[in-house]
Amino acid sequence: GENVEQHPSTLSVQEGDSAVIKCTYSDSASNYFPWYKQELGKRPQLIIDIRSNVGEKKDQRIAVTLNKTAKHFSLHITETQPEDSAVYFCAASKEGGSTLGRLYFGRGTQLTVWP
């Protein structure tokens, strides 16, 4: 099955700085890569996703890049704010494939943004 590794497990940045979280996956057939944000005491929520036919996607201060050859994808947050503090999870799946909608999650990154 798919194996998703996520680094770092914790990340501390100063407000205004950029933050980068990296994930690798093992199954070259994976084609859908979402990122979830989980604030303290709340449920994980999708913040951005990318499909394998695209190399980069941006939404305001967040962006995701995908390198299919190297089988890794990254989340970039620019101009970080204290409200960006949360646990971030990457995931991979074979959308429309035989895995019945299953997402394979990384272990998460605790991002702390200091004011």
Next chain:
Amino acid sequence: DVKVTQSSRYLVKRTGEKVFLECVQDMDHENMFWYRQDPGLGLRLIYFSYDVKMKEKGDIPEGYSVSREKKERFSLILESASTNQTSMYLCASSFPLVTRETTDTQYFGPGTRLTVL
């Protein structure tokens, strides 16, 4: 707006008790999932279901079972609760077949924090 609800936010049970955790979604999603979340271990899949009465084991099914009698409801059952099952349990759903969206985006419930004494 997708709504996924779970029967309890907090639950305290005793070792050996049979525990039922319920999840309901109101968006006619085909797929439903049960995860367990522990610090440093991320979201681990226990079981999932892609249709009524259908189920698939995830990565850590031991000690758990599931039931999906209706499309909107997915129950997680701890047959005989043990202290190592103390955890946060999250339910999720995905794949609105009726809209033909081919997306695996999952929508999560608020979680149930279960403590087994």
